[in-house]
Amino acid sequence: DTGVSQNPRHKITKRGQNVTFRCDPISEHNRLYWYRQTLGQGPEFLTYFQNEAQLEKSRLLSDRFSAERPKGSFSTLEIQRTEQGDSAMYLCASSLGLPGPQYFGPGTRLLVL
Amino acid sequence: DQQVKQNSPSLSVQEGRISILNCDYTNSMFDYFLWYKKYPAEGPTFLISISSIKDKNEDGRFTVFLNKSAKHLSLHIVPSQPGDSAVYFCAASISNFGNEKLTFGTGTRLTIIP
Numbered sequence: 001d002t003g004v005s006q007n008p009r010h011k012i013t014k015r016g017q018n019v020t021f022r023c024d025p026i027s028e029h030n031r032l033y034w035y036r037q038t039l040g041q042g043p044e045f046l047t048y049f050q051n052e053a054q055l056e057k058s059r060l061l062s063d064r065f066s067a068e069r070p071k072g073s074f075s076t077l078e079i080q081r082t083e084q085g086d087s088a089m090y091l092c093a094s095s096l097g098l099p100g101p102q103y104f105g106p107g108t109r110l111l112v113l
Numbered sequence: 114d115q116q117v118k119q120n121s122p123s124l125s126v127q128e129g130r131i132s133i134l135n136c137d138y139t140n141s142m143f144d145y146f147l148w149y150k151k152y153p154a155e156g157p158t159f160l161i162s163i164s165s166i167k168d169k170n171e172d173g174r175f176t177v178f179l180n181k182s183a184k185h186l187s188l189h190i191v192p193s194q195p196g197d198s199a200v201y202f203c204a205a206s207i208s209n210f211g212n213e214k215l216t217f218g219t220g221t222r223l224t225i226i227p
Contacts, residue, residue, distance in 0.1 A: 004156070004158075009125070020210065031213065033213075033214070033215075035215075040219065041219055041220075042202050042204070042217030042218050042219050042220055043157065043202070043215070045214035045216070048213060048214065055213075056213070056214065060212070068164075073195075091156055091157070093156075095213075096207055097213065098145055098187050098208035098209075098213050099144075099145045099162070099164055100162075101147055101159040101162055102147075102159070102215060103159060103216045104149075104154055104156035104157045104158070104159075105156050106154075106156045107154075107155070109155045110156075
């Protein structure tokens with residue numbers, strides 16, 4: 001399977017804990033994006049990378065959130081001191097850049113208790 | 114400020130008929146538009162896109178129409194099939210380097226009735 005993969009698929013954590021998600025993009029794609037989706041809404045942009053450079057961050061990405069793409073391949077999204085409002089589906093996508101589609105992974109569903 | 118709007122939360126269509134999903138946008142800088150389909154517990158799947166230099170793009174049963182003056186796009190599915198039942202999102206972007214985020218609507222749930 002050469003699509004975008006995300007791990008874990010589900011994560012349940014207690015408020016105040018740190019969590020880390022991983023995304024592996026389609027191998028030839030140099031762009032990688034993170035989005036967050038809550039119930040009844042469309043995905044909302046969080047941040048994106050071209051190779052290892054983080055080029056844009058949404059104001060949704062508070063100081064508790066950090067994303068990395070150390071070697072321009074896979075990426076991690078870490079949330080520190082999780083809050084119940086962080087409960088959402090976290091989606092990763094990759095592309096060759098605009099104009100062109102972004103291809104999404106299956107997402108990581110986070111539940112903060 | 115919702116820059117991309119899908120005003121119909123749901124739509125039901127008979128199998129074999131045409132499904133028409135609508136999307137409006139407010140930002141005149143948007144120049145690239147996409148439609149995605151989403152099943153529960155899965156990520157969005159890319160369906161079709163259109164650049165602002167065109168007003169129509171077709172791919173099999175899917176056609177996207179863009180009316181720039183009205184800031185409106187629509188997705189036509191003909192003929193509709195049971196497997197088309199899903200949530201459909203339109204998305205828009207400004208295709209400049211360094212500004213590649215997609216802005217999504219809130220989705221329309223399409224149900225195909227056998």
